Amino acid sequence: MLGWILQGLRTGRVTTRYPDRPEPQPAGVRNRLVVDASRCDPAAHGECAAACPTAAVSADAERFRLDLARCIQCGRCVAACPTGALSFTAEYELAVLDRSDLITEVRH
């Protein structure tokens, strides 16, 4: 009993402080897929779309399109992109009120 009390005092509060404070994310976490428009090259189009298992990423000569509502964060497109335009960020506040907010488009 006394041991439990001491252990509890030593451990302190374990519950997250979110949303009052931001929550640190582990390194290398794949939360949100983002595209760097300046490095998205229309000449190299197609590799990311071919690698995507859920058709979340589509690309052709005119535009690159990313739909987060279909993305499963597998990271295949990141590995496939020859120009390194795709990457993951540790953002976790991704919920939106409108379906169209989940779509990112790059027009070449």
Next chain:
Amino acid sequence: MAETTGEVRRVQRQLLRQSRAFRRSLYIRHVDAGSDGSPESEILALSNPYYDLQRLGFFFTASPRHADIVMVTGAVTAAMAEPLRATVAAMPEPCAVIAVGSSACGGGLEEGPETLGGVDTVVPVDVYVPGDPPSPLMILYGLLLAVGRVEQLPRGSLVAAPTTVDSDNG
């Protein structure tokens, strides 16, 4: 629930997010509409001592008649379309529908002839939480967004917002 057009519904939901009814404790009903089980494990994690959803005034209930928020997971199979519609119709107004997971948002991995490709093909959705599965924090943010306790971060931009990365916790 009466059929409303998109613009009317948007105004309605904006009013809902500002209403006093959604400032107090809320009950959540979870509906599995053909999910692979991964969002369920994250929703269950919300109740553990680390995330401790109850501290924010959210509780789970087994009846849609007691619920203010319905969380839907899965891409909605043909068999679950009608039960899902009935669940939302049975809820007292005001209510909010949250699509949890990429499959619920837009089909995702479970897209196929057996599924309808997202919750919004059956009932209007108020908050979309992407991710397969979304982490408990992502779901928590979606819940707070649905009740208007946080504002939505600007989306559709290509620039990533800086976030804190804990390098010790690898």
